[in-house]
Amino acid sequence: MKKENSMKRALVSVSDKTNLVPFVKGLEEHGYEIVSTGGTKKALDEAGIKTISIEDVTHFPEILDGRVKTLNPYVHGGLLARRDLPEHMKTLEDLSITPIDLVCVNLYPFKETILKSGVELADAIENIDIGGPSMVRSAAKNYQSVTIVTDINDYDQVLTEIEENGDTTAETKAKLGAKAFRTTAAYDALISQYLTAQVGLEDPEKLTLTYDLKETMRYGENSHQRAWLYEDALPKSFSILEAEQLHGKKLSYNNIKDADEALRCVREFDEPTVVAMKHMNPCGIGRGDSLEVAWDRAYEADSVSIFGGVIALNRKVDLATAEKMRKIFLEIIVAPGFDDDAFAVLAKKKNIRLLQVDFDQKDEPTKDEVVSVMGGLLMQDQDTLKEDCHDWEVVTDVKPTEDQLKAMMFAWKAVKHAKSNAIVVANNERTLGVGEGQPNRIDSLKIAVKHAGDLVEGSVLASDAFFPFDDCVKYAGEHGVKAIVQPGGSVRDQDSIDMANKLGIAMVTTGVRHFRH
Structure with a gap:
């Protein structure tokens, strides 16, 4: 049952406006007044939501083409004041600063900008958010009192808790605060990577890497080991992680490692080639004028070890090749694609995984390899040396x-x-x-x-x-x-x-x- 809620204040400033209007309408319906900025305010106003301009809060206009608008004590004082300290609250009262109880911010699209083909440095720099991360960090530091929302996937939970309790729970505030710092850390990591590359520095004194959780896995290398799959925040098209799985159950930890190694290997060859990989070692590699001939040769290379192996092919799988592959147990087949009749044949095998990878991108610039060791990690170029x-x-x-x-x-x-x-x-x-x-x-x-x-x-x-x-x-x-x-x-x-x-x-x-x- 909804509890009565005294007037609270939410500050909303987002680049990604997905599901924004219903979320903010929900806040408004539950007693929040809405402070907003720029394009966000315009979108909310057009949706019929009453908003307070950020200038009315800061008593100062946006300047420098919007580079400075929320960097102001009337904002950060309202975020950072500890509600349990009377002296903090008295300071707010003396200075006519209104506490801010909820912040909804997602940041300028820096990642999306640098992923664009031919992006200029100036465009990248203009998409480095300063005010947004500052508000996020202030709110997250004071998470006991301020709900900080940086992920549109949290909108529903936040609204549900406000509906039921008049506020988010202490547990949710803590979780959202931690997520907020992960958000800004990942954002800054991408910026540091990009600018470090711009100046050509290969061995920075600090290594900043960021990855996004793609999947929590059933288990790791062995069944007693927990495992998680993270993907580089700037994904590579030619990778198992970006493959389209057309058939079969989920990939395991070991499946991914084997398939990755098979894909690295088959990338080496230009003519029709088949690589059979077992426990991250090639057990057979064959090439020929056709994919079927290449398969025959890879199979003949080690017809025992190929059983239960991972197969990578650098041509679209045809029916003749599929008919031969289906005769033995294979874990995974990775290819640029599958003819319809070939797919139909292979898909009759319930457990085989069929993966389609964009081989047009096989020569895209590679990422450095990172390997963990106890207490640290090693990083190196991939071994993609071209030789004659x-x-x-x-x-x-x-x-x-x-x-x-x-x-x-x-x-x-x-x-x-x-x-x-x-x-x-x-x-x-x-x-x-x-x-x-x-x-x-x-x-x-x-x-x-x-x-x-x-x-x-x-x-x-x-x-x-x-x-x-x-x-x-x-x-x-x-x-x-x-x-x-x-x-x-x-x-x-x-x-x-x-x-x-x-x-x-x-x-x-x-x-x-x-x-x-």
Whole structure:
């Protein structure tokens, strides 16, 4: 039942006017007088809501094209005065300052402005709100007495509590106060990121990052771990987080990590390519003149490990490819799209997740990678280096053929996405064997050669880092590898070169390593 409510004052100043009128009408109906500014006041006046101009409160006109209008003691005094301190309330009375009981503010659209193509610095700066965050912070500091509303999703709850109690509850005031400071912190973080980029500073003394909660997950890496999915406040189109899920149940924590790695990997290739990812390691990569052929080759690369894997394809999925993929259990298929008949076939499998990603944006500028460590985080560029095999240095007597160079470039792109120590044995069509995540390189090589089987004869090999000894070259050559690409840079490079020469292997060095821990 509604309690009688003495006249209270609400200050309303918003950029996003969604659902504003019914919210403010509700405040008015429950005994609030409304103070407003600029465009907000105009919208409320047009809706027939009686408002008080901010100038009538501050006794001072808006100046500097509206840059200064609420930065005034008559506003901030009304927000910050503690209602439980008689001396504060006496000061308000002596100075004829009316207390403000509720503030509804959302900020200038800085994020929306900088996301616009070709935005000028001057436009961005004009959309940096000063008065709004100041009011939000003042109200939030005094949240025991002032209800601060910064999110349109809170309008209904606030009105319901005022309807039932004459005011919001102490618990709600506290929660809204905390949200208000999160709002201003995130807003300032975006501004600091933008202006820091404008001056070209890569290692600021303070790192300000902000993310938006996208989903509370069922659990994390294991069922006893809680988990949350947050997305960068400035999202990237070419990402799993921006993918359109066309079918299947929600992605899990591990699904997202696997799908992300598969998408990173398939981005490397221009021709029709299929990447099979398992536990964030590629178990098979195939390419061909058609997607169906690429699938066949990826499947043949490791027909055991692909079971329950995540598949990324860089072409729209056709019926022929879909018919083959549906025959085995797959967790996720990520692609630029699905033909209608292909989708119909795959969607018969209830649990498979089908994700559509905008591959037109695969070359958009990347975000830095952030990895947590105990007590802090590490940040680095993404490993998106573009390389040309003709820039590599041939270090052996035997020179690689053009076909071998093409196969080595394929293997080199693949090994970038296997965990170190990583070895990929391949031909020009697919990976033959992948060895990854071993404490030493020779064990990774043995795993890759074992997977390759008889097909290792005449193959090429890529190593994500240099060979510290000649044992890998010796083992590879003895099992039929004919060409090797590796970064070089070991103090014992010559030992590996001499072994390659002894076994008739062509070897090139890239001068670049691709560790992936």
